[in-house]
Amino acid sequence: MIRKTIIKELKEIFRDGRFKFSALLVIVLISVAIVIGSSQYKSTSKQYDISQNSEREVWDNQGEKNPHSAAHFGTYVFKPKNALALLDQGVDKFEGISIFLEAHSRNEAQYSAAGDQTELSRFGELSPEFILLFVIPLLIIIIGYNSFTKEKEGGTDVLLKSQGISNLKLTIAKLIAVYSPVFIICTALFLTAGIILSSLANYGSFSWSKLLSLYTTYLLYYLVFTQIVLLISALAKRSGIALVSALSFWILSCFIAPKVAANIAEVKYPYPTKQEFTNNLEDAKKGGLSGHNPWSKEAKDLEDKLLKEHNVNHISELPFNFSGYIMQKGEEHEAEVYFKAYSKLKEQFSNQTNTYKTMAFISPFLPTRFLSMGIAGTDYESHMSFAEAAEDYRIQTQKFLNDNNMNNSKYGERGYKADADFWKTLPKFSYASSSLDAILQLQKTNIVALMLWTLISALLLFISTKKI
Amino acid sequence: MFSYNFTYELKLLIRNRWLPILSLLLLISFAFATYNGNYRTQKRIKQIASIEAKVLESDANMLKLLDSVEKGMEVKTSSRRIPNTPMAVGYQHPRAVTMHPNGMSAIAIGQSDIFSDAIMPVTIDDDFGIDFTEMTSSVQLLFGSFDLTFVIIYLLPLLIIAFSYNILSAEKERGALRLLASQPVSIYKWIFQKMVLRFFWLSIITIIALILSFVISGISIFQTQFIWLIGLTLVYSLFWFSLSFLINLTGSSSAKSAAYLIGLWVFFVLLVPSAISQIAHNIYPTPSRNKMVNTIRTLKVDVSKKQDKVLDHYLRDHPELVTEKGNENYSFWHKYMASMDMVEQEINPLFSLYDEQLKGQQAYVNKWIWLSPSLVINKEMNRISGNSTTDYQNFKTQALAFSKHWRNHLIFMLYSQQPFTTKDYDTLPKFTYKPLELNGIGKHLAIEFICCILIGISGVYLFKKRLQQGVAILNN
Numbered sequence: 037m038i039r040k041t042i043i044k045e046l047k048e049i050f051r052d053g054r055f056k057f058s059a060l061l062v063i064v065l066i067s068v069a070i071v072i073g074s075s076q077y078k079s080t081s082k083q084y085d086i087s088q089n090s091e092r093e094v095w096d097n098q099g100e101k102n103p104h105s106a107a108h109f110g111t112y113v114f115k116p117k118n119a120l121a122l123l124d125q126g127v128d129k130f131e132g133i134s135i136f137l138e139a140h141s142r143n144e145a146q147y148s149a150a151g152d153q154t155e156l157s158r159f160g161e162l163s164p165e166f167i168l169l170f171v172i173p174l175l176i177i178i179i180g181y182n183s184f185t186k187e188k189e190g191g192t193d194v195l196l197k198s199q200g201i202s203n204l205k206l207t208i209a210k211l212i213a214v215y216s217p218v219f220i221i222c223t224a225l226f227l228t229a230g231i232i233l234s235s236l237a238n239y240g241s242f243s244w245s246k247l248l249s250l251y252t253t254y255l256l257y258y259l260v261f262t263q264i265v266l267l268i269s270a271l272a273k274r275s276g277i278a279l280v281s282a283l284s285f286w287i288l289s290c291f292i293a294p295k296v297a298a299n300i301a302e303v304k305y306p307y308p309t310k311q312e313f314t315n316n317l318e319d320a321k322k323g324g325l326s327g328h329n330p331w332s333k334e335a336k337d338l339e340d341k342l343l344k345e346h347n348v349n350h351i352s353e354l355p356f357n358f359s360g361y362i363m364q365k366g367e368e369h370e371a372e373v374y375f376k377a378y379s380k381l382k383e384q385f386s387n388q389t390n391t392y393k394t395m396a397f398i399s400p401f402l403p404t405r406f407l408s409m410g411i412a413g414t415d416y417e418s419h420m421s422f423a424e425a426a427e428d429y430r431i432q433t434q435k436f437l438n439d440n441n442m443n444n445s446k447y448g449e450r451g452y453k454a455d456a457d458f459w460k461t462l463p464k465f466s467y468a469s470s471s472l473d474a475i476l477q478l479q480k481t482n483i484v485a486l487m488l489w490t491l492i493s494a495l496l497l498f499i500s501t502k503k504i
Numbered sequence: 505m506f507s508y509n510f511t512y513e514l515k516l517l518i519r520n521r522w523l524p525i526l527s528l529l530l531l532i533s534f535a536f537a538t539y540n541g542n543y544r545t546q547k548r549i550k551q552i553a554s555i556e557a558k559v560l561e562s563d564a565n566m567l568k569l570l571d572s573v574e575k576g577m578e579v580k581t582s583s584r585r586i587p588n589t590p591m592a593v594g595y596q597h598p599r600a601v602t603m604h605p606n607g608m609s610a611i612a613i614g615q616s617d618i619f620s621d622a623i624m625p626v627t628i629d630d631d632f633g634i635d636f637t638e639m640t641s642s643v644q645l646l647f648g649s650f651d652l653t654f655v656i657i658y659l660l661p662l663l664i665i666a667f668s669y670n671i672l673s674a675e676k677e678r679g680a681l682r683l684l685a686s687q688p689v690s691i692y693k694w695i696f697q698k699m700v701l702r703f704f705w706l707s708i709i710t711i712i713a714l715i716l717s718f719v720i721s722g723i724s725i726f727q728t729q730f731i732w733l734i735g736l737t738l739v740y741s742l743f744w745f746s747l748s749f750l751i752n753l754t755g756s757s758s759a760k761s762a763a764y765l766i767g768l769w770v771f772f773v774l775l776v777p778s779a780i781s782q783i784a785h786n787i788y789p790t791p792s793r794n795k796m797v798n799t800i801r802t803l804k805v806d807v808s809k810k811q812d813k814v815l816d817h818y819l820r821d822h823p824e825l826v827t828e829k830g831n832e833n834y835s836f837w838h839k840y841m842a843s844m845d846m847v848e849q850e851i852n853p854l855f856s857l858y859d860e861q862l863k864g865q866q867a868y869v870n871k872w873i874w875l876s877p878s879l880v881i882n883k884e885m886n887r888i889s890g891n892s893t894t895d896y897q898n899f900k901t902q903a904l905a906f907s908k909h910w911r912n913h914l915i916f917m918l919y920s921q922q923p924f925t926t927k928d929y930d931t932l933p934k935f936t937y938k939p940l941e942l943n944g945i946g947k948h949l950a951i952e953f954i955c956c957i958l959i960g961i962s963g964v965y966l967f968k969k970r971l972q973q974g975v976a977i978l979n980n
Contacts, residue, residue, distance in 0.1 A: 054763060072786070080792075087794035094801050112797050127642035130618075134797055144635075147793035148618075150645065151637060152858060153785060154865050155615050155886055155893045156879070158648055159777035161785075166778065174770065182759060276673070276758030280666055283766055291658060295650035299540045302644055309551040310620050310639040315558070331582065388641055416642050 038209045041201065045213030049179055058175050059217065066167045066225060073122045073164060074232050080117050081236075087114050087134075096460045100453040103437035104363060110138030111433070113426045113465045115145065118413035119233050119242035120250060123226075124165040126414025129157075135423065137430040139367065139437075140326075142374040145423060164229075168254055169405065170290055172218060173261045177282045180214040180265040182275040184501075189275060207266070207501040215262045222258060226251040241413070246472050250411045256486050257404040261286075263493035264400075270501045289399035297395040297402065301388035307381070317377055324369040330362055338365060352447040360442025367434045374427070385416065396485040403485035410479045413469045417478060425467045436462055509694065513701045523705060526667060530713040533659060537652045538717040541610030541889075544649070548605050548621060555600045555622045563929075566597050570926045590917035591837045593924050593932075594627030594910065601625060601906055601935045603899040606890040608729045610721065612653040614891025617645060621899060625907035627914055628844070634907060636900055652717075653885045656737055657878050658773055661744040664706065665765045668748040670758040671698050677758060692967050695752055696960075703745045707738050729888045732945050736881050739952045743877045746956040750963035755970075776876040780869055788864035791857055803850055807843045818842035841915055859897070866893060877952055884945055898940050906935045 049055050091112045098106055114134045121128055132145025150157065160166050187193040196206065226247060233242045265282045272278035308316070325334040339351060339358070351358040396402040409415040445452035476483065517523045566587045572579050573588050587593045603621040620638040648654065672695055675681040684694065711734055718725045751764050873879045886892035913933055917924065 072782075083792045083794050087792075087798050090798040091801060094798075094805055098805075112801070114794055114797075127646050130642040130645040132637075134794060144637075144639075146635070146637075147796075148637070149790070150618055152790040152793075152862060154781065154862065154869055156777055156781040156869050156882075157785070159781060159882070160774065162775075162778050162782045170774070178763070185759075274677075274758065276670055276762050279759050279762045279766075280669070283662075283762075284666075287659075287662060292650070294647040295654060296536075298644040298647040299536075299543075299650050302641070303540075303543060306547070307639055307641055309547065309622075310635075310637070311551050311555055311622055311624075313639055315554075329582070385641055388643070392643070419642070 038205050038212075041206060041209035042213045042216075045183070045210060046216065049213065049217060054178055055217070058178050059221065062167060062171055062175055062221065065162055065171070066164055069162050069164045069167060070122070070229060070232065074236070077117060077119070077122050078236060084114055084116055087112075092464065095462070098459050099456045102452055103441045103454050103458075104139065106454070106459065107139035107434060107437045110136055112136055113429065113467075115419075115422050116241065116467065116469075118418070118469055119236075120246055120412035121414050122164070122233060123168070123229055123250060124408045124412040124414055125163060126165075126409030126412055127416055127419065128414045131416075131419045135426045137426060137433060139434060140370050142371070142378070142427055142430065145419070164225075165408070168225075169401065169408070172221070172258060173286055173290065175221075176214065176218055176258060176261045177265050177279070177286060179217060180210075180262060181269055181279040181282050183210050183214060183266055184269040185272055185275040185278045188273065203501050203503075204498065207270075207498060210266060211262060211497070214266065215259065218258050218262070219255065222251070222254055226254075241469055243472065246411055249472060249476070250408060253404060253407050253411065253486070256490050257400060260400045260486070260489045260493050263490075263497045267493065267497045267500055270497070289401045293395055293399035293402060294405065297392050300395075301391040304391060305384050305387040307384060313377065313381075317373060320373045320377070321370055324373065325362070325366045326369075328366070330359070335362060338362065354447075356442045357445045357447055357449075359447075360438050360440075360445060363441065364435060364438035367431070367438060371427075371431050371434075378427075382420065393481050393485070396482065397488075400486065400489040403482040403489070407479050407482045407486065410475050410482070411472070413475075418469060421470065422467055426465070429465045433462060509697045510701060513698055517702075517705065522667065523709075526663060526706070527709045527713070529663060530660075530709055531716060533655045534652065534713045534717040535720055537650055537655045538610055538721045538723070540649055541613060541651045542721040542723060544613055544616060545605045545609040548609075548616065552600070552602045552604060552622050555602060555624065559598075559600045559624075562597050566593065567926060567929060570924070570929075574926060588923050588925070590914040590922070590924050591627060594914040596626075598624040598626045599906075599910065599933070599935055601903045603895075603937045603939075606729075606939065607724060607727050608733070608888050609890055610723055611651070611733060612885045612889035612891055613649040613651045614653075614886045614889055615893055615896050616891040617649065619896045619899075621896075623903060625903065625910065627911045628840070629907060634904070636896075636903075653882060653889075656740065656885070657882055660710075660737070660741060661769055661773065664741055664744040665748060665762070665769065667706065668699065668702055668745060669751070669762045669765050671695055671702075671748075672752045672755065673758040673761055676755075692753060692964050695749065699745055699749045699752075703742060706741055706745075710734075710737055710741065729942070732888055733885070735949050736884055736945075739949050739956070740877060740881045742956045743952060743959070746959040746963070750959055750966075753963045753967040772876045773878045777879055777882075780872050780875065780879070784865040784868040787868060788861045790861055791854075796854060799854060800847070800851055803847055807846050818845055837918060841911075841918070862893070862897065874951075877955070880948055880952060884948060887940075887942060888945075890939060895940060899937060902937060903935070906933065909933050
């Protein structure tokens with residue numbers, strides 16, 4: 037009986053012009069989005085390799101130079117593009133793509149794609165994630181809104197019951213029927229994406245297990261939507277009301293909830309403005325040691341301490357050059373100041389994240405959104421982890437340069453220059469995105485929220501259809 | 505008949521609680537959105553005020569130091585921090601370059617969460633060294649803000665659809681249409697009257713909700729732009745009412761009408777804007793920023809290798825700066841500024857490519873804006889708020905020009921070997937932002953209005969044609 041009901045439902049769905057039109061639209065849109073996305077991904081990855089190498093070449097070929105001049109000359113690191121960004125770009129567009137690493141300052145990543153686009157790009161793009169997160173749920177509504185109401189309106193519910201089908205079986209059949217077209221579209225889509233990504237020449241960051249997790253996330257998300265649409269259809273008396281209610285749910289969870297959450301998070305846990313942040317940093321730096329100011333009280337204290345430790349009377353008698361030493365100590369102090377400032381910012385962000393997590397219980401969109409960009413490696417945490425890796429590398433580079441100055445130059449020597457080959461001995465910057473396990477660990481709350489949505493919506497659906 | 509219809513409709517709307525629900529929903533959304541917009545505006549005003557205070561403080565400090573130096577007193581500051589040289593002033597005492605939010609800034613967050621409207625360029629900043637980005641959580645940028653633009657463009661049409669999708673079909677499904685058919689009134693006139701009444705009530709509620717939201721957030725409603733805001737909102741509502749009128753006249757069932765209207769909403773609000781944005785971006789792609797970084801780096805290395813010749817080149821281009829004392833008086837700063845100038849000259853064509861591409865995208869968007877009224881309203885609301893891409897581009901252009909002016913002013917002093925004195929303080933350049941002019945809104949409103957009328961007329965035409973073809977509205 038279940039099989040027959042499914043066949044009947046599917047026939048009706050495939051016969052419907054609205055379904056044909058919307059499904060075709062979804063397939064066309066997503067194909068275009070994937071084709072555009074993969075060609076962009078290819079060129080971005082290629083450019084990333086070129087830029088990384090070119091920058092390293094510039095660094096390696098500085099010639100004879102004072103190490104601290106090289107520290108100010110600095111170097112750039114570039115953020116690699118994750119393969120799964122093809123399916124979900126997350127916040128990538130709003131984050132910078134390269135970080136300038138120099139002495140004394142921790143710089144923010146520069147050049148976000150959003151900064152180079154018009155305000156219209158804020159409306160959304162025809163990207164795969166737009167289709168996956170917004171349009172496919174709409175397709176589910178179009179397929180399923182009248183699943184139960186049409187039986188009531190056409191009087192066929194009585195006929196169905198006279199055939200001896202139980203409500204449970206009827207509901208399961210309808211659920212399978214409404215879900216299967218979406219399941220097929222989603223499967224085909226992920227399979228295509230997997231084939232395209234694994235065939236790209238440079239797919240170092242692509243992993244099938246991540247793709248599979250992303251696929252499971254979306255399957256669950258669509259299951260939640262299907263169950264809710266059917267629940268609404270079972271409760272509503274007329275198709276019109278069912279449709280309008282299902283759409284209200286869609287708009288509330290996909291459009292309104294994220295924005296409201298963002299505004300509440302911002303008001304409750306505000307970010308500092310750029311100027312505020314910079315001013316605080318400057319103030320914090322002022323009160324401490326600076327490699328460029330050996331006349332300050334902090335410098336004098338350090339000098340005294342060092343003289344005592346080495347049991348000498350003047351810094352010229354130290355076994356190393358004091359100017360290199362103080363430069364390194366100053367750098368360490370500054371790195372500490374930045375670390376504190378960014379930890380505070382990170383704390384504020386984690387407070388904001390908790391607000392989003394709380395709101396996840398009124399919208400299945402939110403946990404899916406975070407889980408999806410988390411797995412794709414395009415969330416804020418991924419960006420942060422890149423920025424932190426870059427900062428570690430900066431600190432390491434400064435020590436590398438200051439140590440050279442300290443151990444090779446003499447006290448009072450002004451024109452010291454390191455060898456032309458010295459720069460090549462600096463280890464290269466490397467950054468790898470987090471493993472799937474680490475990501476899933478970080479996303480625990482979102483996974484639980486999505487599971488709860490699936491279970492509760494299923495439960496409500498089966499309870500409410502008990503008495504139709 | 506109109507008065508009967510009016511009374512009946514009003515009773516109906518009050519009895520089924522539509523009017524109170526609609527009023528409450530609109531008021532809550534408008535008030536929350538205005539609050540959010542105003543929150544952002546206040547944050548920006550605070551930031552600008554703090555920067556201006558910082559400049560005042562630093563100036564007072566500078567004048568005090570200068571005064572002491574000029575009176576021959578000893579000052580306890582490291583020599584490079586004493587503001588008696590133009591470069592020390594240019595580097596340590598920058599001016600505040602700010603764009604004050606206008607009185608209507610709260611209606612659209614626009615690009616104000618991406619770009620900063622307060623910077624302090626110093627003499628060693630070149631065009632690509634000045635960072636115009638604001639510090640906002642990227643998740644917030646991704647989700648966007650619940651501001652008035654969002655409520656009016658996204659939510660208001662949905663409320664209108666829910667408020668009017670089943671005017672004809674509900675009567676039909678309830679069986680009341682048959683009673684009505686016995687009355688001497690044509691169906692489209694009757695629907696038209698119902699629509700006009702609903703539009704009338706929605707307009708009243710919208711105006712009251714907007715006024716209340718502004719008053720609650722403490723924003724003045726006595727500004728010309730507020731009238732424009734109301735005008736835009738009403739014409740946009742009228743557009744959705746006229747679409748709904750058209751769909752109602754097709755005589756479809758409630759569910760079908762709702763599906764058609766939502767389809768139109770998805771088309772106008774989601775698909776058209778994102779498609780146009782995507783196409784604009786594909787036609788005018790942004791060149792790779794990574795590549796730009798590489799080019800600048802290589803160029804800087806080249807220039808530093810030619811360091812000795814750089815100054816000669818520079819002085820050849822700027823003979824007015826050559827001093828009589830000869831080359832030996834040229835310091836580190838002379839060479840630094842000269843090489844900066846050289847790098848900038850070489851890199852400017854590449855750098856301006858980004859602005860040109862962005863302008864290209866904007867021009868493309870403006871060309872196709874008429875495909876969706878949501879785009880027109882979005883553009884106009886952003887313009888009124890002063891937070892559009894164009895506004896920020898305008899600020900950026902003026903800020904960069906000022907930065908150059910600031911640098912040149914001090915470089916001239918550097919080359920003429922003048923010390924900086926208290927007298928020179930008054931001649932320091934100051935920045936005043938000139939906002940873009942706001943014109944053409946009336947024209948755009950008129951065009952939108954004509955579109956609404958055309959939709960209405962085509963609805964009536966189609967309906968009459970169907971009647972002539974003998975399609976029974978009552979039965980299907």
